[in-house]
Amino acid sequence: MENIYIPENLLNFILVSLFSLIFGLAQKRIVLEYEEKKVFGTDRTFTFIGILGFILYIVDPTHLYLYMGGGFAIILMLALYYYNKLNNLNKYGITTIIIAIITYSLTPLIFTQPKYLVMAIVVTVLLFTEMKTTLFNISQKFDKEEFITLSKFLIIAGVILPILPKESVVSFLSLSPYKIWVAVVVISSISYLSYILRKFVFKDKGIIITGILGGMYSSTASTIILAKKSKNSSHIYHYASAIIFATAMMYIRIFLIMLFFNITLAKVLLLPFVILTIISIASGVVLYIYSKKDEVYFSEKNQHVENDRxxxxxxxxxxxxxxxxxxxxxxxxxxQYFGTNGLNILSLIVGITDIDPFLINLFQGKFDISISMIAIATLQSIIGNNIIKAIYTLVISGRKVFIPVAIAFLAIIIANIAVIILI
Incomplete structure (x- = not known):
């Protein structure tokens, strides 16, 4: 069977007409939804604008005098429409006008740019056209502090990082200002994502979500917060399950960091981390199911844990x-002085602090040790961190919450040890 040949101009005409019609239909839906009056046009008008741009472009594709003249005429008519809209309706929105100009610009875009870029632009326009209410609702949740926070992230990632020197400042250690700040940027990115999800997507969704999102930022900090909250609550298994879910997210967070810094190590530890994550999630689910059977009615919506720092x-x-x-x-x-035995002990001890700085140092491969040794040290530091989280739970919340948490952590730690033995 011979391939069907479609002339390029015909294909481009079909694309221009189709995309223009889609823009027009989207505008018509908005007009009907918001009961707009005196609009300059919708589906057919936008299609004709796109077709006009196509005709004037292909007639003189070299100098584009006709195309520029048509564009000027379109802009003039849109300006008259906008002037009338201001005087008669006292409305200042220009979204429809901008989309009409984009529609007229489709032809040179389709002729000169890759089709994937054209599709990306069309999809973006449609998404933002349909997200009017959603974007308005999101903007209502923002205050000046959120833009300050975003500015801080952009400064950390986009201003400070590029200007830092990449040369090592210590002769015997591959440690440069750039490498140090890359670690800060990676951790800040994950923390900022957790913050955005917690504050705007899953706000006031209860302690389980708090544990999950908190684990993206710091499972240790989340454990302390949840343990404090559980101290005066009788619903101990809900808090216990949230603490374990935070630990499950810790495994995912660490693996993402590992994937960024050391893909060879990530390949080695992919299966172990999948197993440990599944066991952690399963332990959290068991505690959550048990809480439903063992406790009286419990409303998650009324158990919001403040953690929007x-x-x-x-x-x-x-x-x-x-x-x-x-x-x-x-x-x-x-x-240097104690070899791998010293690293084994150190990896267990660092669990009492934030283990991310220690792990990133290992992931960056700046030490003369094997991949398998780095893998073992990684898993051992996680064991130490899980033990210290169990101790924090005991000290802060007491034995009632500690017992189910300790049982779950014991299962996770046993699995962790088994994985180390198999490496």
């Missing part, structure tokens, strides 16, 4: 930087 404070970034540099030197000298 901004993760992008500069003092947090500075503290992380200090920890990162400190662990760089500690790990280096531990390996």
């Amino acid at each position: 901004n993760p992008l404070e500069f003092n947090v970034a500075i503290f992380f930087t200090i920890l990162f540099v400190t662990f760089s030197f500690i790990t280096y000298y531990t390996i």
Whole structure:
């Protein structure tokens, strides 16, 4: 069977007409929904604007005099429409006008640019056309602090990072200002994503969601917050399950960091981390199911845990930087003087602190140790961190919450040890 040949101009004409019609239909739906009056046109008008642009473009594709003249005429008519709209309806919106101009611009875009870029632009226009109410609702949730937070993230990732030198500042250790700040940016990105989801997508969704999203930022901090909240609550299994879900998210967070810094290590630990994540989630689910059977009616909506602290404070970034540099030197000298045995002990001890700086140091491959040794040290540091979280739960919330948490952590730690043995 011979391939069907479609002339390029015909194909481009079909695309221009189709996309123009889609823009027009989207505008017509909005007109009907919001009961707009005296609009300059919708489906057919937008289609004709696109076709006009196509005709004037292909007639003189070299100099484009006709196309520019047609564009000027379209803009003039739209300007008259907007002037009339201001005087008679006192409305200032220009979205429909902008989309009409974009419709006229489709032809040169389709002729000169890759089709994937054209599709991306069309989809983006349609999405933002349909997201009017959604974007308005989102903007209502923002205050000036959110834009300050976003500015901080952009400064950390887009301003400071590119200007830092990549040369090592220590001759015996591959440690440069750039590498240090890359670690800060990666952790800040994950923390900021968790913050956005917690504050705008899953706000007031209860302690389970708090545990899950908190684990993206810091499972240790989430454990402390949930343990404090559970101290005066009789619904211990809900809080216990939230603590375990935070730990499950910790495995996902660490693997994402690993994937960014050391893909070879990520391949080695992919299956172990999948197993440990599944076991952690299963433990959390068991506790949650048990709570439904064992406790009286419990409303998640009334159990919001306040945890909207901004993760992008500069003092947090500075503290992380200090920890990162400190662990760089500690790990280096531990390996130099005590070898792998020293690293094994250190990896268990660091669990009492934030383990991310220690792990990123290992992931960056700046030490003369094998991938398998890095994998073992990673899993051992997680064991130490899980043990300290269980201790925090006991000290802060008491034995009632500690017992189910300890049982779940015991299962996770046993699985963790089994994985280490198999590596």
